[in-house]
Amino acid sequence: MGADLGRTFERNWDRYLTEWQELLRFPSISAERAHDGDCLACAEWLVRRLAALGFASQLLPTSGKPAVFAERQGAPASPVVLFYGHYDVQPVDPLAEWVSPPFAPAWRDGRLYARGAQDNKGQLLFFLKAVETLRRQGGPMPTVKIVIEGEEESGSVGMLRSLDGWRARLKADVLMVTDTGQVASHAPTIVMGLRGIIHLTAALSGPRHDLHSGVHGGRAPNAAQGMAELVACLHHPDGRVAVAGFYDSVAPPTPRERSLAGQVPFDAAAYESQTGVPPVAGEPEFSPVERVGFRPSVDVNGIHAGFGGEGSKTVIPARAVAKITARLVPAQDPARCLNAIIAHLQAHTPAGLRLEIPEQCAAGGALRLDPDSALVAKAKAVLDALGAGPTAFLWDGASVPVVAALSQVSGAEPLLVGFGREEDRVHAPNESFSREQFRLGFLYAAAMLTAL
Amino acid sequence: MGADLGRTFERNWDRYLTEWQELLRFPSISAERAHDGDCLACAEWLVRRLAALGFASQLLPTSGKPAVFAERQGAPASPVVLFYGHYDVQPVDPLAEWVSPPFAPAWRDGRLYARGAQDNKGQLLFFLKAVETLRRQGGPMPTVKIVIEGEEESGSVGMLRSLDGWRARLKADVLMVTDTGQVASHAPTIVMGLRGIIHLTAALSGPRHDLHSGVHGGRAPNAAQGMAELVACLHHPDGRVAVAGFYDSVAPPTPRERSLAGQVPFDAAAYESQTGVPPVAGEPEFSPVERVGFRPSVDVNGIHAGFGGEGSKTVIPARAVAKITARLVPAQDPARCLNAIIAHLQAHTPAGLRLEIPEQCAAGGALRLDPDSALVAKAKAVLDALGAGPTAFLWDGASVPVVAALSQVSGAEPLLVGFGREEDRVHAPNESFSREQFRLGFLYAAAMLTAL
Numbered sequence: 001m002g003a004d005l006g007r008t009f010e011r012n013w014d015r016y017l018t019e020w021q022e023l024l025r026f027p028s029i030s031a032e033r034a035h036d037g038d039c040l041a042c043a044e045w046l047v048r049r050l051a052a053l054g055f056a057s058q059l060l061p062t063s064g065k066p067a068v069f070a071e072r073q074g075a076p077a078s079p080v081v082l083f084y085g086h087y088d089v090q091p092v093d094p095l096a097e098w099v100s101p102p103f104a105p106a107w108r109d110g111r112l113y114a115r116g117a118q119d120n121k122g123q124l125l126f127f128l129k130a131v132e133t134l135r136r137q138g139g140p141m142p143t144v145k146i147v148i149e150g151e152e153e154s155g156s157v158g159m160l161r162s163l164d165g166w167r168a169r170l171k172a173d174v175l176m177v178t179d180t181g182q183v184a185s186h187a188p189t190i191v192m193g194l195r196g197i198i199h200l201t202a203a204l205s206g207p208r209h210d211l212h213s214g215v216h217g218g219r220a221p222n223a224a225q226g227m228a229e230l231v232a233c234l235h236h237p238d239g240r241v242a243v244a245g246f247y248d249s250v251a252p253p254t255p256r257e258r259s260l261a262g263q264v265p266f267d268a269a270a271y272e273s274q275t276g277v278p279p280v281a282g283e284p285e286f287s288p289v290e291r292v293g294f295r296p297s298v299d300v301n302g303i304h305a306g307f308g309g310e311g312s313k314t315v316i317p318a319r320a321v322a323k324i325t326a327r328l329v330p331a332q333d334p335a336r337c338l339n340a341i342i343a344h345l346q347a348h349t350p351a352g353l354r355l356e357i358p359e360q361c362a363a364g365g366a367l368r369l370d371p372d373s374a375l376v377a378k379a380k381a382v383l384d385a386l387g388a389g390p391t392a393f394l395w396d397g398a399s400v401p402v403v404a405a406l407s408q409v410s411g412a413e414p415l416l417v418g419f420g421r422e423e424d425r426v427h428a429p430n431e432s433f434s435r436e437q438f439r440l441g442f443l444y445a446a447a448m449l450t451a452l
Numbered sequence: 453m454g455a456d457l458g459r460t461f462e463r464n465w466d467r468y469l470t471e472w473q474e475l476l477r478f479p480s481i482s483a484e485r486a487h488d489g490d491c492l493a494c495a496e497w498l499v500r501r502l503a504a505l506g507f508a509s510q511l512l513p514t515s516g517k518p519a520v521f522a523e524r525q526g527a528p529a530s531p532v533v534l535f536y537g538h539y540d541v542q543p544v545d546p547l548a549e550w551v552s553p554p555f556a557p558a559w560r561d562g563r564l565y566a567r568g569a570q571d572n573k574g575q576l577l578f579f580l581k582a583v584e585t586l587r588r589q590g591g592p593m594p595t596v597k598i599v600i601e602g603e604e605e606s607g608s609v610g611m612l613r614s615l616d617g618w619r620a621r622l623k624a625d626v627l628m629v630t631d632t633g634q635v636a637s638h639a640p641t642i643v644m645g646l647r648g649i650i651h652l653t654a655a656l657s658g659p660r661h662d663l664h665s666g667v668h669g670g671r672a673p674n675a676a677q678g679m680a681e682l683v684a685c686l687h688h689p690d691g692r693v694a695v696a697g698f699y700d701s702v703a704p705p706t707p708r709e710r711s712l713a714g715q716v717p718f719d720a721a722a723y724e725s726q727t728g729v730p731p732v733a734g735e736p737e738f739s740p741v742e743r744v745g746f747r748p749s750v751d752v753n754g755i756h757a758g759f760g761g762e763g764s765k766t767v768i769p770a771r772a773v774a775k776i777t778a779r780l781v782p783a784q785d786p787a788r789c790l791n792a793i794i795a796h797l798q799a800h801t802p803a804g805l806r807l808e809i810p811e812q813c814a815a816g817g818a819l820r821l822d823p824d825s826a827l828v829a830k831a832k833a834v835l836d837a838l839g840a841g842p843t844a845f846l847w848d849g850a851s852v853p854v855v856a857a858l859s860q861v862s863g864a865e866p867l868l869v870g871f872g873r874e875e876d877r878v879h880a881p882n883e884s885f886s887r888e889q890f891r892l893g894f895l896y897a898a899a900m901l902t903a904l
Contacts, residue, residue: 195666199764208728214647214850217779218734218749220727224774225687225752231680275672276660276770280804282670297670300677301767306754307775311811312651314777314851315753318728322676323759325766327669352732359763398666399766 005446008133009439016129016438017112019049021105023121024114030065030088030154039065039150042087046148053132055146060166062158065150069169071143072131078142079452082172082410084403085124085179086152089116090427097429111432119426122433123178123418123441124148130445142452145172149402152179155363156402163409174375174452175412177403178441180396181420183264186389188440190379191416192260193293196328196366197399198338199301201359202230202345203321206352210306210315220316221352224305227320230355231300233348234324234341239282241298243344249331252286253294253395260371260393261289293395298326298341327397334362364401367414375413382447383417388440417444457898460585461891468581468890469564471501473557475573476566482517482540482606491517491602494539498600505584507598512618514610517602521621524583526595531904534597534624534862536855537576537631538604541568542879549881563884571878574885575630575870575893576600582897594904597624601854604631607815608854615861626827626904627864629855630893632848633872635716638841640892642831643868644712645745648780648818649851650790651753653811654682654797655773658804662758662767672768673804676757679772682807685800686750686776686793691734693750695796701783704738705746705847712823712845713741745847750778750793779849786814816853819866827865834899835869840892869896 009016026042029035043059043066050057050070057070065088074080092102092115100106102115112122134141147170149159163170182189206223207216236242253261266289272278279288286295301324306317328337342357349355369376371393383391407414419437420426461468478494481487495511495518502509502522509522517540526532544554544567552558554567564574586593599622601611615622634641658675659668688694705713718741724730731740738747753776758769780789794809801807821828823845835843859866871889872878 197666197766199766206729211727212850213749213751213753213777214649214779214848215744216727217751217777217849218743218747219731219740219849221729221733222752224755225683228680228683228752228755231677232684235677275663275668277658277673277804279671281673288671291670292667295670297665299665299669299674299766299768300680300758301665301765302758302760302769303676303680303755303772304757304760306752308754308756308773312775312777312813312815313753314649314651314751316751317754320755321760323764325665325669325764327666352729361764363764396666397669397671398664 005133005443009442013435016125020112020122020125023125024105024116025103027103028088028116028150029091030151031091039088043068043150046087049128050146053128054135060162062162064158067150067159068146068148070146074143075140078140079173080143080145080171081174081176081449081452082145082147082170082406082412083127083176084406085127085148086120086150087124087148088150088153089119089121090153092429094429099430110436111434113430113432115431117431118420118424118433119431120152120179122438123420126438126441127176127178127445130442130449133446134449139450141449144449145170152402159402160405163405167409170406170410172410172412175403175407175410175414176448177414177416178418178445179400180416180418183392183394185421187392188383188386188388188419188444189392189394189417190376190383191396192369192371192393193395194367194403195296195397195399196332196334196404197325197363197401198328198334199323199325199361199363200338200341200357201321201323202227203319203356203358204230204349205319205354205356207316207318210318213314213316216316221350222316223320223353224317226350226353227303227305227322229350230345230348231303231322234298234344239284241296243298243340245340246296246337250296250329251331253290256371257294257395258290261293261395262287264289264392264394292397294329296326296328296332298324300324327399328366330366330368332366334365338362364399365404367404367407369414373413375415378451379415379417379448382444382451385447386440386443457585457895461894465887468577472564472574472577475577476557476568477555479555480540480568480602481543482603483543491540495520495602498539501580502598505580506587512614514614516610519602519611520598520600522598524596526593530592530594531625532595532597532623533626533628533901533904534599534622534858534864535579535628536858537579537600538572538602539576539600540602540605541571541573542605544881546881551882562888563886565882565884567883569883570872570876570885571883572604572631574890575872578890578893579628579630579897582894582901585898586901591902593901596901597622604854611854612857615857619861622858622862624862624864627855627859627862627866628900629866629868630870630897631852632868632870635844635846637873639844640835640838640840640871640896641844641846641869642828642835643848644821644823644845645847646819646855647748647849647851648784648786648856649777649815649853650780650786651775651777651813651815652790652793652809653773653775654679655771655808655810656682656801657771657806657808659768659770662770665766665768668768673802674768675772675805676769678802678805679755679757679774681802682797682800683752683755683774686796691736693748695750695792697792698748698789702748702781703783705742708823709746709847710742713745713847714739716741716844716846744849746781748778748780748784750776752776779851780818782818782820784818786817790814816851817856819856819859821866825865827867830903831867831869831900834896834903837899838892838895
């Protein structure tokens with residue numbers, strides 16, 4: 001079977017590449033209204049492709065961009081696989097840094113360069129090509145449902161709002177997602193966890209307008225100083241989050257999880273040379289890998305108040321704003337954590353200043369999968385058989401709120417295996433994806449669907 | 453004498469007004485290079501006027517705008533009076549808010565409206581008119597030296613650099629400054645103190661570029677959080693400055709100072725309705741008037757780091773900047789305080805972040821005058837005799853570094869009496885100064901010069 005699939009890939013590669021380039025020519029940037037028409041054209045292209053593969057396919061309207069939905073009956077007693085992907089892409093700024101235009105796919109040294117080459121059009125297309133192959137081979141196949149949304153890069157707003165209404169349609173046993181990466185180039189990776197995310201804006205008001213710091217310094221409350229105190233009080237000096245109730249029912253990783261996560265290579269010196277900082281923030285009793293994979297965090301994304309230019313301007317700022325996000329683990333309820341942080345900020349607001357929360361969003365919950373489930377064992381066997389290195393388990397610190405929501409609505413067990421790598425430069429200029437990564441994705445998807 | 457002066461003022465008012473308007477037509481904005489020629493023209497106008505008054509007058513070059521210097525010998529054994537003023541003015545933005553153009557003086561309801569009408573051209577001219585009057589009357593007069601700089605609104609940079617070279621020329625017994633205000637409309641005011649000022653910029657660097665808060669949150673040091681902690685650690689929770697050594701040798705006000713300062717009307721409710729905040733910051737064991745008049749303060753003028761837009765951007769900021777000033781009292785050495793604050797920031801810089809101080813300036817020392825000096829007693833008698841309300845003593849929280857420097861270089865005892873009021877709106881659109889204020893200033897200056 002593996003050798004068969006490999007030959008099929010070689011025989012069809014030129015055609016795959018042509019289709020992949022076609023898909024990449026749509027500038028389907030969901031964040032920019034000017035590209036609404038391109039998003040729709042891209043979605044319609046996918047509907048036609050899926051129809052050609054024997055799927056009942058259609059556009060599902062949402063409050064934003066439409067989602068593509070397609071379904072094909074498989075063997076009678078087979079499990080139902082729900083595949084999730086997205087056809088929208090990130091903006092292309094800074095355009096001047098692209099070696100070739102972002103929507104004119106260019107082949108260089110075994111890689112295809114274009115916005116979306118990996119995220120998510122490349123990783124989406126290898127799945128479709130695997131489905132096509134299995135269908136042509138005529139072997140037994142599970143029922144496959146496919147949902148491809150058009151707003152993942154803009155928060156999946158429309159889809160998240162629509163999910164409840166799609167409950168019956170999305171019912172499935174396994175939720176396959178390929179929109180993820182590998183921990184290293186020679187380590188196919190199963191993502192075992194994602195963190196949830198909440199965000200809020202804290203605005204502190206003091207004087208009606210900036211005051212003269214000579215006339216008022218040491219007397220009038222200062223919004224910039226107050227915001228510094230508010231942000232500082234979110235953490236204990238030892239790195240733990242200081243918000244009351246934030247860690248309620250949060251448990252450390254199990255010994256099994258710790259052991260699997262400990263196999264992910266992490267080199268502090270390499271981390272520092274890559275990011276410019278040593279991995280010294282956060283809770284000291286957990287390793288850097290565990291802190292991101294198994295522990296929640298509260299992060300200030302920005303603070304802005306008063307004067308910021310050259311030289312000196314002697315003001316007591318009237319207003320300060322902080323943007324704050326928190327990453328959550330499954331034991332934490334997003335809405336409860338958001339309220340706990342807001343209550344903490346309110347309780348610590350310095351005298352004479354007024355706190356407002358102009359924006360808040362309990363965007364999405366976390367995901368933690370069972371490393372000993374039958375599905376994970378199957379996926380590991382499939383990945384091991386690729387011969388592309390030992391399979392790694394990754395508890396990812398990032399958040400894909402739609403995955404947790406889709407899993408909950410569909411009742412399906414998530415399986416997150418993708419072939420993204422650091423060098424793909426997703427979200428940056430000169431995004432690319434290699435023939436080799438596409439091939440591995442194709443082989444995995446076909447083998448996994450067969451195994452199911 | 454008082455009645456004589458009053459009659460002289462009435463007789464000459466039309467001429468004073470004409471000259472005042474002439475002086476205000478020069479757009480002598482020191483901060484804007486385009487007005488360099490206007491500044492020079494204004495300085496030359498003053499040199500001619502002073503020559504006409506019998507002064508030996510000239511331009512003194514500095515590294516910036518020239519200063520006007522003039523001198524006229526008085527009675528042989530009389531004290532030497534050094535008068536300080538400035539001919540430059542603030543910029544005029546926002547221009548659209550001016551009812552009449554800022555450099556086309558307009559007379560409305562007993563007030564002259566123009567940029568500089570009060571600050572400092574009006575308060576400077578009433579002094580010159582007083583000198584002119586005494587000279588015409590031919591009575592005994594002290595030796596008068598006049599220095600009028602052209603960069604007060606831009607930090608007096610050129611003049612402060614030149615002062616050492618002008619030491620012999622500036623030698624005097626009394627330094628008269630009228631560039632100050634009254635504590636209330638019906639209270640002629642002697643300013644008894646000014647705070648010194650230092651400023652610095654603190655820049656904190658973390659990651660090489662903003663990091664993804666999902667991948668790195670709870671692991672990578674965050675420059676915005678670090679800056680919040682640094683700014684917060686500058687104060688104890690009770691409002692005292694937490695910098696080691698900052699209060700060294702700072703003494704509380706004397707009982708006499710406390711009693712005089714206690715006579716300045718301060719109404720917390722009025723303060724809150726005017727500024728939008730209650731006067732609750734700073735050291736609780738001092739009154740709001742004392743906190744500003746007798747106590748130093750550390751003020752953050754701005755903080756900027758990371759994302760500040762709408763919605764959410766999940767970054768760990770790479771860099772944060774804070775602008776900080778401190779107001780000092782005479783016991784504090786500006787350079788030592790600056791070093792103490794920097795050392796405090798360095799000692800508290802969180803692990804993994806790097807602190808730099810790209811800008812620092814020990815701009816100027818403080819001034820504290822003796823309420824029981826013979827000069828103050830004379831000034832109080834002159835002001836009481838104006839019949840314009842009881843004389844007040846003000847320990848001002850603001851800083852005019854050039855006054856302390858001039859006092860030190862000239863060896864003269866400062867006497868700061870001016871007639872500015874809140875409604876003059878200095879530095880703002882529609883600046884003005886009234887005939888009544890000009891008249892009080894004229895009467896005070898003439899009587900004071902006579903008393904000396």
